Amino acid sequence: MKKNRLLVVVLIVAFSTITTAGYAQIRLGLRGEVGLNKATFSKDAIKVENLNSFKIGPTVEVMLPIMDLGFEASLLYNNNKMEIRDDGSAWQKVEETNHYIDIPVNLKYKFGLILPVKIYAAAGPYARIHIGGDEDFKKISDDIKAKSFEAGINLGLGLELFKRLAVGVNYGLPLTDNYSANKPEWTDAFNNKDGLWSLQATVYL
Numbered sequence: 001m002k003k004n005r006l007l008v009v010v011l012i013v014a015f016s017t018i019t020t021a022g023y024a025q026i027r028l029g030l031r032g033e034v035g036l037n038k039a040t041f042s043k044d045a046i047k048v049e050n051l052n053s054f055k056i057g058p059t060v061e062v063m064l065p066i067m068d069l070g071f072e073a074s075l076l077y078n079n080n081k082m083e084i085r086d087d088g089s090a091w092q093k094v095e096e097t098n099h100y101i102d103i104p105v106n107l108k109y110k111f112g113l114i115l116p117v118k119i120y121a122a123a124g125p126y127a128r129i130h131i132g133g134d135e136d137f138k139k140i141s142d143d144i145k146a147k148s149f150e151a152g153i154n155l156g157l158g159l160e161l162f163k164r165l166a167v168g169v170n171y172g173l174p175l176t177d178n179y180s181a182n183k184p185e186w187t188d189a190f191n192n193k194d195g196l197w198s199l200q201a202t203v204y205l
Contacts, residue, residue, distance in 0.1 A: 029204035031059040031074050033170065036197040051196070053080045055102060059202055068110040072122060076102040080133075098133030098146050102126060104154050116163065122156040126172065145180045152176070156200070166202045171195050 035053040055076040063070035078100035085093050106124035113119060128150040152175045158168015173195040 025061075025063045025065055025070075027061045027063075027204045029059045029061065029166075029202045030056070031076065031200060031202040032056045033076065033198045033200040036169075036199055051080075051082045053078055053196075053198070055079070055198075055200075057102075061108065061204070063108070063110070068112075070108050071106060071124070072108050073105045074103070076104070078102045078128065096133065099131050100150075101129045101131055103128075106154055106156065110160065116161065118160040120156075120158055120160055120166065120168070122154070124154055125151065126154050127151050147176065147178055147180060150174065150176050150178060158200070164204050166204070168200055170198045170200050172198065 033053075033055040035051070055078045057074055057076035059072060059074035061070065061072045080098045080100060082096050083093060084096060104124065104126035106122040108120055108122045110118045110120045130146045130148045130150075133146060153173045154170055155173070156168055156170040158166055160166045
């Protein structure tokens with residue numbers, strides 16, 4: 001009797017999984033993102049200015065058509081540039097580029113306007129893995145190192161056109177430090193927790 005009940009449960013779970021996968025809308029796409037910030041972070045004599053980023057990579061979207069609810073996950077190469085200034089020392093300006101892999105996973109909800117336009121809202125966590133850079137920091141100090149792992153939260157809003165193109169704005173809120181530094185003034189300048197705005201576009205295949 002127990003074996004029969006277990007078999008029934010397994011069959012129900014398997015059938016539910018197959019049914020959900022069959023009805024879910026799965027799409028692949030290419031996503032690009034450009035930072036909009038011209039931020040200035042300052043502490044004492046140091047200033048971090050013109051923080052910009054460019055991201056690109058594949059994305060997958062899985063939606064339940066009845067609810068217009070699903071999730072989207074991406075694997076993005078992130079080219080992150082910043083300009084560092086100090087008018088009171090031998091160096092005045094250093095331009096630093098760091099390279100990351102960003103992995104955002106967002107819960108996504110769509111609601112229709114006039115066809116073929118839909119509004120979407122997305123929110124979820126992201127992880128960021130440092131894969132290169134830091135060379136120019138040696139001109140300033142050996143104490144500054146980019147963190148190998150970062151995390152935060154994304155909030156996004158945008159429009160989907162003709163089921164092929166999605167454009168919108170994204171607000172990323174860091175939850176961890178970006179850099180490690182032994183001097184407090186360096187730590188405060190580099191690890192500003194202000195959110196970053198970006199403009200993103202995704203083309204679905």
